[in-house]
Amino acid sequence: MPIATVNPATGETLKTFDELTPDGIERRVAAADAAFREYRRTTFADRARLLDRAAGLLEADLDDIARTMTTEMGKPLTAARAEAAKCVKAMRWYAANAERLLADERPPDDDVRDAGAAHARVHYRPLGPVLAVMPWNFPLWQVVRFAAPALMAGNVGLLKHASNVPRTALYLEDLFRRAGYPEGCFQTLLVGSRAVEGILRDDRVAAATLTGSEPAGRSVAAIAGDEIKKTVLELGGSDPYVVMPSADVERAAEVAVTARAQNNGQSCIAAKRFIVHTDVFDAFTERFTAGMAALTVGDPMDETTDVGPLASEAGRDGLQELVDDAVRQGATVLCGGGRPADLPRGMEHGWFYEPTVLTGITPGMRIHQEETFGPVATLYRVADLDEAVKVANDTYFGLSSNVWTRDDEDVRRFVRDLEAGGVFVNGMTASHPALPFGGVKRSGYGRELSGQGIKEFCNATTVWQAAS
Secondary structure, three states: OOOEEEEOOOOEEEEEOOOOOHHHHHHHHHHHHHHHHHHOOOOHHHHHHHHHHHHHHHHHOHHHHHHHHHHHHOOOHHHHHHHHHHHHHHHHHHHHHHHHHOOOEOOOHHHHHHOOOOEEEEEEEEOOEEEEEOOOOOOOHHHHHHHHHHHHHOOEEEEEOOOOOHHHHHHHHHHHHHOOOOOOOEEEOOOOHHHHHHHHHOOOOOEEEEEOOHHHHHHHHHHHHHHOOEEEEEOOOOEEEEEOOOOOHHHHHHHHHHHHHHHHHOOOOOEEEEEEEHHHHHHHHHHHHHHHHOOOEOOOOOOOOOEOOOOOHHHHHHHHHHHHHHHHOOOEEEEOOOOOOOOOOOOOOOOOOOOEEEEOOOOOOHHHHOOOOOOEEEEEEEOOHHHHHHHHHOOOOOOOOEEEOOOHHHHHHHHHHOOOOOOEEOOOOOOOOOOOEOOOHHHEEOOEOHHHHHHOOEEEEEEEEOOO
16 A cells, blocks of 8 residues: 555545655664663653643644644544544643653552562563554544653654555654654654564564554564564454433434544444344434434535545445445345435545444344444344343454443443443543553453553563662
8 A cells, every 4th residue: 555645535646655665664763772772761750841842732733733634534624623632631641640650569568578578669661662553543643642651651652654644644753853852762654564574573672552453453463472572452343332221312312423423433432333222222213313314424624524534445345345235134224325425526536425324233244243434333122131231242342332321230230241441331432541441352452541551561670679
């Protein structure tokens, strides 16, 4: 895949970029290694000043970088601004909290004495250069949620971004440079996927984090495992959105539209499978379908647009294949199901797809198991809580989940039994710097954000000291 900015609203290639040569990669890896040897010795206060400065610069650039993201991957401009603002918030949160999160941990005195020590503690040290293989769907946020904790821990970053968001990738390198980070602390590598193996196998690269597809995760995990290097993987999801009889059905349906259509439906943590108790199925379905059908599809630069184009032609065609397969096997299309009939002038060849709701889903359909990366929702009718849990867990993925109920026993059961990295009750899944983010099963392993996220790329060092 060429490294290029292609406007998904029009299909027009705006700019192509040369891929780094092997010599160029070597220079950047060497610079990261040299930078780490010095940067790891900086104080938390030093790092916080740099990250706060980067946050301020990003805040000043917010409108410009939002337009860049919208141009490169098609998210509505309002959503792009919100993404950039979220990055500012996360940077400032880690600048303010990293020292506390990585403070030495001291076991109880009795345990210290039992270990034969006068003093003992756990000290957290950075690992080194971390390779980040990042996707296009949240081209700023996905990177910042890795970079902010990694840099605050004393690591340095090498970013291999998706090939269709090179301007955003280069902006990030420039942002950290302008903030005053030493040369080599954060670098963008304009390379294709074939270069990842060589970079990850380099002895100077300590670890890797990847957000992306399951095949990409398998590849990176296999290489890192062969090299015995730490990885964190977030590989997508097919999140359930369960609605029980005691729920506020009107509110659940309203939020469901946002939960499915956010980011043009291209979000790992977007609700995708809507599992509704039979007692409220008809009422929820009517409201939800009407809400999806009412969304405005069009120019992502228009402030009134709800859903822009998908990021690639292949992505749109793959989504259509999933819908067509389901319909051939008996699924019913309640709204949408194809390309919009009316598109703005100049965007007739853009990669748009209608907000779509399907019902009558059966296990033999591809859409029952495969992730729908676009504004397509599947509806399931269930008889009781046990069936809701069974359907919710009937997926290879386990990233997050959403539950709507006013019954405390329902909540207890869902928290206990849903196979997911998160359970969001009476609200939609969202990430926050203070809360760990990640999944189970084929959604990956490890955690980003929070104290758990910043410790993923640290060496938890046991310090044992005898009495003098």
